[in-house]
Amino acid sequence: MTATATTRPTDTEPAGQAPGIRPRAPRETYLFTATALATILAFLLADPEPPLVVQTVAIAILAAVLGMPHGALDPLVARRLGLWRGALSFGAFNLVYSGLAVAVVALWLVAPAPSLVLFLVVSAVHFGGDWMRERSPAPRALAGAALLSLPALRDEDAVAGLYATLAGEGARSVAAAQSALGLPLLVLLLVLAVVAARRAPHEAVELGLVALLALTTPPLVFFIVYFCTLHSARHLREGFAEEREQPRRLTALVVVAYTVIPLIAAGVFLAATAGTASLDDQLLRVVFIGLAALTVPHMVLVGLGDRALRGDERASAHPPLRAARPAAPPRPRARR
Numbered sequence: 467m468t469a470t471a472t473t474r475p476t477d478t479e480p481a482g483q484a485p486g487i488r489p490r491a492p493r494e495t496y497l498f499t500a501t502a503l504a505t506i507l508a509f510l511l512a513d514p515e516p517p518l519v520v521q522t523v524a525i526a527i528l529a530a531v532l533g534m535p536h537g538a539l540d541p542l543v544a545r546r547l548g549l550w551r552g553a554l555s556f557g558a559f560n561l562v563y564s565g566l567a568v569a570v571v572a573l574w575l576v577a578p579a580p581s582l583v584l585f586l587v588v589s590a591v592h593f594g595g596d597w598m599r600e601r602s603p604a605p606r607a608l609a610g611a612a613l614l615s616l617p618a619l620r621d622e623d624a625v626a627g628l629y630a631t632l633a634g635e636g637a638r639s640v641a642a643a644q645s646a647l648g649l650p651l652l653v654l655l656l657v658l659a660v661v662a663a664r665r666a667p668h669e670a671v672e673l674g675l676v677a678l679l680a681l682t683t684p685p686l687v688f689f690i691v692y693f694c695t696l697h698s699a700r701h702l703r704e705g706f707a708e709e710r711e712q713p714r715r716l717t718a719l720v721v722v723a724y725t726v727i728p729l730i731a732a733g734v735f736l737a738a739t740a741g742t743a744s745l746d747d748q749l750l751r752v753v754f755i756g757l758a759a760l761t762v763p764h765m766v767l768v769g770l771g772d773r774a775l776r777g778d779e780r781a782s783a784h785p786p787l788r789a790a791r792p793a794a795p796p797r798p799r800a801r802r
């Protein structure tokens with residue numbers, strides 16, 4: 467659950483690259499393009515119509531294996547931000563982080579429909595951060611809003627059904643609102659793709675394919691492909707690049723540990739609530755309410771990282787030359 471809202475050079479915009487030079491496409495662009503095209507073709511030509519239960523099980527497994535790890539580097543990000551230094555402050559960090567996650571689940575249980583709307587808004591900002599990082603948050607959030615609304619434009623009933631499972635019957639109206647906003651948001655997404663094309667053609671390809679995928683495949687299939695092969699893959703790559711000064715094994719260990727712990731929590735929740743609803747409904751709730759719970763503390767960390775980075779930039783003697791400077795020592799940067 468990660469990325470930068472800044473112009474700091476990344477793997478795709480290497481340090482030392484002069485502004486105006488087009489970044490080359492990162493590996494996940496190819497992964498997403500190939501997977502999205504194959505999925506789009508499969509649905510256009512063969513229309514496989516996987517049952518909802520199959521889609522739910524697939525998203526649970528893929529989100530666990532490919533999706534969750536991208537937020538699991540947060541403890542290392544927090545250390546770079548100076549949020550913890552020793553065992554005691556590491557314990558406090560974990561307590562606050564998991565406390566926030568538990569608070570989100572509690573809020574969801576008390577007020578499910580407003581929580582779903584809040585989750586969609588936070589997610590729009592979060593996913594929009596996959597592109598146009600040199601721009602202000604507003605256009606990126608709109609790209610995220612488009613991404614999350616297009617499934618309702620294609621199949622409002624399917625999205626309404628999923629929202630009802632997650633947040634009660636009242637949440638169906640959220641799908642109706644997204645469907646109504648879908649067309650203007652689609653136009654906006656395509657405009658943003660054209661704007662992005664001049665500076666980063668690979669982003670234009672990604673945005674165009676996101677739209678096509680959302681409009682041709684069922685909502686959960688679209689989300690699985692985007693979330694696992696683009697969003698998560700991008701932030702895992704960036705996360706490992708950010709931590710390149712750490713031993714790779716330590717980074718990998720943190721990723722595994724902080725992926726497995728929430729998975730155990732999800733398993734305990736599933737076992738504790740067994741029999742209260744069908745297993746696929748419960749699985750859907752665990753996946754998306756769990757993602758909401760983990761996204762909030764993660765976004766708080768991202769916000770702190772961005773603030774630290776802005777402070778860092780103000781302190782810079784020659785801000786306009788920053789992108790052309792040779793590689794600087796790593797600065798705290800939170801991923802999305």
Ligand SMILES: CC1=C(/C=C/C(C)=C/C=C/C(C)=C/C=O)C(C)(C)CCC1
Binds near residue numbers: 585586589617628689
């Ligand atoms: C529930 C649901 C949707 C929304 C999913 C969201 C909002 C996921 C957010 C995940 C996050 C923030 C992960 C962080 O890395 C869709 C795809 C619109 C349609 C299908 C049902």
Ligand SMILES: [Fe+2]
Binds near residue numbers: 468536701
């Ligand atoms: Fe994320």
